[in-house]
Amino acid sequence: MNVRTLLLVGAMALAGMVGASTAQSPQDAEKKTMELGNFSVSLAVKDIKASMAFYQKLDFKQVGGKLEQNWVVLQNGTARIGLFQGMFDKNILTFNPGWTKDKETMTDFQDVRELQRTLKARGLTMAPEADVTTTGPAYFQVSDPDGNTLLFDQHVPSPKR
Secondary structure: OOHHHHHHHHHHHHHHHHHHOOOOOHHHHHOOOOOOOEEEEEEEEOOHHHHHHHHHOOOOEEEEEEHHHOEEEEEEOOEEEEEEEOOOOOOEEEEEOOEOOOOOEOOOOOOHHHHHHHHHHOOOOOOOOOOOOOOOOEEEEEEOOOOOEEEEEEOOOOOOO
8 A cells, every 4th residue: 555545544544433433421521622722843853954944945934933042933824843952852742821823822721730630630640740839831741652742831821710
């Protein structure tokens, strides 16, 4: 099978799984979907200039960061990628509660401590954890079964609810 065929088969299988999982129990219907915030991928790169040049060929534009500090944020439409040289070992999936895709502060959103409480109740372990006694910027991390890091990084004060 070629790659295109594999992708098509995978997409059809995923569509079938989504359709099959739409039936909800009364308990599931009561659960509120978490609002994780703006999403980006943070890539640990070896040569930030080479990586930036590569992504610019895909029409990504720099929207943040400082190349001289070995980190930049690139965007193409709603796709956002952070390039980080020498700052961490592995790629990270990053969620920013309280931010839109344009880094605008939202007035109503799920605070990072609320997300942490929900995930803990679902049996996940954080390392490190957000300080639940604070109301300002905070973060926590979880790892998926394959060791991928998910960073929940809130840069804005808690919403006033």
